[in-house]
Amino acid sequence: MLQVGFFSRKWRPELIRNLGRLSHSCARGAHTIADETGMKADSSEAREIPIRHSREKIDDDSKSNQQVKEEKALPLYKHHIPTDIFQKTLLTVGAAAAALLDPRRHDMVAVLGETTGYTALSKIYAMMIEDEEGRQILIDKPRINSSTLNLPFLRQLPEGTLGHAYIKFLDDNQVTPDSRLPVQFVDDPELAYVMQRYREGHDLFHTVLGMPTNMLGEVAVKWIEGIQTGLPMCVGGAIFGPLRFRPKQRQKYISEYLPWAVRVGRSSKLLMNVYFEKRWEQSLTELRDELGIESPPSL
Numbered sequence: 001m002l003q004v005g006f007f008s009r010k011w012r013p014e015l016i017r018n019l020g021r022l023s024h025s026c027a028r029g030a031h032t033i034a035d036e037t038g039m040k041a042d043s044s045e046a047r048e049i050p051i052r053h054s055r056e057k058i059d060d061d062s063k064s065n066q067q068v069k070e071e072k073a074l075p076l077y078k079h080h081i082p083t084d085i086f087q088k089t090l091l092t093v094g095a096a097a098a099a100l101l102d103p104r105r106h107d108m109v110a111v112l113g114e115t116t117g118y119t120a121l122s123k124i125y126a127m128m129i130e131d132e133e134g135r136q137i138l139i140d141k142p143r144i145n146s147s148t149l150n151l152p153f154l155r156q157l158p159e160g161t162l163g164h165a166y167i168k169f170l171d172d173n174q175v176t177p178d179s180r181l182p183v184q185f186v187d188d189p190e191l192a193y194v195m196q197r198y199r200e201g202h203d204l205f206h207t208v209l210g211m212p213t214n215m216l217g218e219v220a221v222k223w224i225e226g227i228q229t230g231l232p233m234c235v236g237g238a239i240f241g242p243l244r245f246r247p248k249q250r251q252k253y254i255s256e257y258l259p260w261a262v263r264v265g266r267s268s269k270l271l272m273n274v275y276f277e278k279r280w281e282q283s284l285t286e287l288r289d290e291l292g293i294e295s296p297p298s299l
Contacts (some may be wrong), residue, residue, distance in 0.1 A: 077189045079182040088115045089184065100240075107181065113233035114185040114195060120230040121191040124291050127270055128194070134273035141193055144200035145177045154280060162207070162287055163280030169207045178204070190293060197272065198229070204276050209264070210296035215241065216249055220261040227265030229272065256297040268292040 128134030
């Protein structure tokens with residue numbers, strides 16, 4: 001764990017718990033707002049993320065302030081928890097501190113990504129709209145989980161294909177496609193899907209890049225994601241992650257992993273624009289060549 005000198009070991013666990021409570025309290029407050037309007041975020045009445053070919057700007061000039069406030073308090077998609085600026089600030093501060101003190105708090109890392117990512121998500125959306133494959137992803141809105149993937153089919157694909165490599169990655173690292181949390185705090189259905197797609201595609205990014213899930217691999221992937229997407233969560237992980245490296249890891253990181261990650265991040269195709277579900281049978285080597293991804297450093 002990253003050592004933070006001004007927190008004593010004695011009460012650091014209590015601080016983490018309190019920060020977690022702070023973030024969850026804010027979330028509960030947002031749930032209360034939804035309840036009072038007669039719409040719960042996880043109710044059957046909550047709307048699913050709609051399919052749209054382009055984002056539509058909503059003109060609120062003709063609406064009263066009360067109407068606008070009431071609309072902002074309603075869930076926009078399944079799992080959505082509407083929050084105001086004050087609540088988002090509390091969530092951001094609490095989640096950032098909790099994630100810094102305990103990087104294993106994936107729930108706090110997820111919250112931080114959602115509350116700080118609006119500008120970056122908007123740019124990712126624009127890049128996807130301009131790309132034929134990315135635009136099709138936004139139209140179809142595919143999900144990556146065990147209910148949408150034909151895992152037995154992927155498992156029987158020939159060695160060297162994307163599908164076979166993805167299954168091997170899941171098996172080797174003992175992870176499942178269902179490990180990603182649903183997006184809750186992004187106040188735009190289209191951008192919420194972009195965040196969900198990024199989250200569910202992360203293991204596929206690892207697979208295509210040939211990076212393991214150890215600290216070196218995670219930081220390298222975060223550099224590529226940060227350069228391509230600009231998501232503050234990714235940039236922060238790329239910058240602060242190396243603080244936890246041991247001396248040998250740091251040397252390998254500086255000499256091999258960092259230069260490779262920066263080159264790939266700058267020169268390769270945006271990974272968010274890859275419709276992986278249509279490429280399971282494609283050769284992984286061929287896919288890397290198509291995307292402009294050079295061979296990864298030796299593990």
